[in-house]
Amino acid sequence: MRLRPALVAIGVVGALPLGALPGAFAGSTADPGITSTSIVLGGTSPLTGPAAAYASVARGAKAYFDSVNAKGGVAKRKLEYKIVDDAYNPAQSVQATRQLVEQEKVFAIFNSLGTEQNIAVREYLNQTKVPQLFVASGATTWGRDAAKYPWTIGFQPSYQAEGLVYGQYVAKTLKTAKIAVLLQNDDYGTDLLVGLKRGLARSGSKVVAAESYEVTAPDVQSQVAKLKSSGANVLAIFATPKFAIQAFVYANRLGWRPRIINNSVSGASNIMLLASEGGKNKSIEGAISLNFLKDPTDAKWKNDPGIKTYRSVMAKYAKGANLSDVYHVYGMAVAFETVSLFKRLGANPTRAGLLARARSITSPANPFLLPGIAVRTGKGDNFPIQQSQLQRWTKGKWVPFGGLWESNRL
Numbered sequence: 416m417r418l419r420p421a422l423v424a425i426g427v428v429g430a431l432p433l434g435a436l437p438g439a440f441a442g443s444t445a446d447p448g449i450t451s452t453s454i455v456l457g458g459t460s461p462l463t464g465p466a467a468a469y470a471s472v473a474r475g476a477k478a479y480f481d482s483v484n485a486k487g488g489v490a491k492r493k494l495e496y497k498i499v500d501d502a503y504n505p506a507q508s509v510q511a512t513r514q515l516v517e518q519e520k521v522f523a524i525f526n527s528l529g530t531e532q533n534i535a536v537r538e539y540l541n542q543t544k545v546p547q548l549f550v551a552s553g554a555t556t557w558g559r560d561a562a563k564y565p566w567t568i569g570f571q572p573s574y575q576a577e578g579l580v581y582g583q584y585v586a587k588t589l590k591t592a593k594i595a596v597l598l599q600n601d602d603y604g605t606d607l608l609v610g611l612k613r614g615l616a617r618s619g620s621k622v623v624a625a626e627s628y629e630v631t632a633p634d635v636q637s638q639v640a641k642l643k644s645s646g647a648n649v650l651a652i653f654a655t656p657k658f659a660i661q662a663f664v665y666a667n668r669l670g671w672r673p674r675i676i677n678n679s680v681s682g683a684s685n686i687m688l689l690a691s692e693g694g695k696n697k698s699i700e701g702a703i704s705l706n707f708l709k710d711p712t713d714a715k716w717k718n719d720p721g722i723k724t725y726r727s728v729m730a731k732y733a734k735g736a737n738l739s740d741v742y743h744v745y746g747m748a749v750a751f752e753t754v755s756l757f758k759r760l761g762a763n764p765t766r767a768g769l770l771a772r773a774r775s776i777t778s779p780a781n782p783f784l785l786p787g788i789a790v791r792t793g794k795g796d797n798f799p800i801q802q803s804q805l806q807r808w809t810k811g812k813w814v815p816f817g818g819l820w821e822s823n824r825l
Contacts, residue, residue: 446766448522449492454757454764456525456548457497457515459532464502465630468656468686468742469528472551473498475746476526478732480754485732489757497521503528503630505535512536516545523548523769526570526749530554530603533567541566546770549749549799553577553680555606558797568773569798570749571679572822574606575613577705577803578653580820581676582614584703584805585649589674592620595647597638597662599654600627607653607678623647628658639665651676656686663690667698675702679803683741684712684813691811700810705803705820707788708748710813712739721782748783752776752790752799787819798822 448455460473477496484493497519499511508527515521516539523546527533530552540547541564549570550557557569585592596611598604604627612622624645626638635658642650643666650673652662659681666673675698677687682704691699709716709725716722725747729736736743756772757764776799778790789801802819 447520453493455495455521457521458525458527459501459508459511460528461503462500466503466655471740471742472746475743476750478728479747479750481732482728505531508532509535526551531601554602561797575610576822578607578610579614582611586618592649593623593647594649595642595645596625596651598627604653635661636665643671649674653678656681660690667696677704679705685740702808707803708744
């Protein structure tokens with residue numbers, strides 16, 4: 416059965432000559448997916464299924480591309496962005512990605528979402544020399560295995576680095592914490608747990624229990640009950656939004672009040688508000704998480720140019736969308752970086768040229784990221800976003816504390 420793109424759109428591209436490219440990035444001036452007037456990107460996204468909360472990422476990116484296209488695109492080229500629903504199922508990701516490359520003839524795979532989903536197509540994309548650009552996952556493998564897979568590059572900080580920050584924070588502030596961990600049973604969950612343990616090294620705090628879940632599971636009620644019985648006084652939630660919300664709810668129903676760490680991919684304020692059960696959930700107060708995005712629900716960004724742009728773009732090009740959904744901001748942030756890349760390419764962009772530029776980013780401030788957060792790549796650094804900010808859930812909103820943490824230590 417042939418899958419059809421769930422979303423189709425838009426315009427962008429082109430600027431300065433790149434010159435010859437050696438080795439793995441030797442490319443063609445006649446790559447598929449590009450004409451004198453257009454360039455085609457494609458990606459997979461969980462528009463349905465257990466991680467459908469992330470569908471907003473693609474919606475935000477599409478809206479930003481639409482807004483750039485409405486102004487003429489870049490160098491008179493318009494970007495068509497094709498998105499296929501993979502329902503967060505790696506097998507569907509493979510089928511959809513092959514469709515995008517072989518039938519839709521995309522120039523690059525852009526910001527496909529999910530760790531196992533991107534791992535499932537990485538070998539294929541690298542063999543066919545199709546850019547796997549700005550993967551929407553912080554799996555450590557995007558950096559660790561960059562030499563083996565040169566056509567793949569991440570975007571957000573690595574999960575092991577994120578876990579390391581949590582571990583170091585707990586080791587410093589709680590001294591002898593007993594930590595229980597709920598994690599997704601894949602590289603995403605494992606990366607966070609590995610980082611957490613590294614951060615706890617040589618401290619009096621330790622992981623006393625870990626329970627995993629499958630993405631196909633209906634709920635994590637039994638896992639939360641087992642974690643409570645461990646006697647832990649800290650709960651680390653390394654789960655996607657559906658299961659993170661359940662963890663908060665079940666902990667509260669059990670009368671369990673541990674300190675809670677909620678990983679960044681489920682830390683959006685719109686997800687936390689759902690978990691708060693209208694203020695009835697007592698377990699959520701004081702939870703901490705890492706963040707690198709401006710939150711459109713935070714009044715302090717009301718007059719911020721980036722959030723003003725976000726709101727105006729979404730209102731015009733994603734009518735009816737929830738403007739409080741932080742995942743839209745993520746999509747807009749990665750689309751902004753992609754447009755910046757295309758502006759630096761030559762009059763005849765190639766797949767190889769795109770990857771070469773992506774591996775040498777020195778970006779001006781991204782208006783959708785927190786102030787002070789750099790976007791940079793170079794030798795040995797395959798995770799463009801360089802810093803994150805710790806924040807604490809306080810009376811219905813996130814409150815940042817401390818300085819920026821360097822995210823890309825691994």
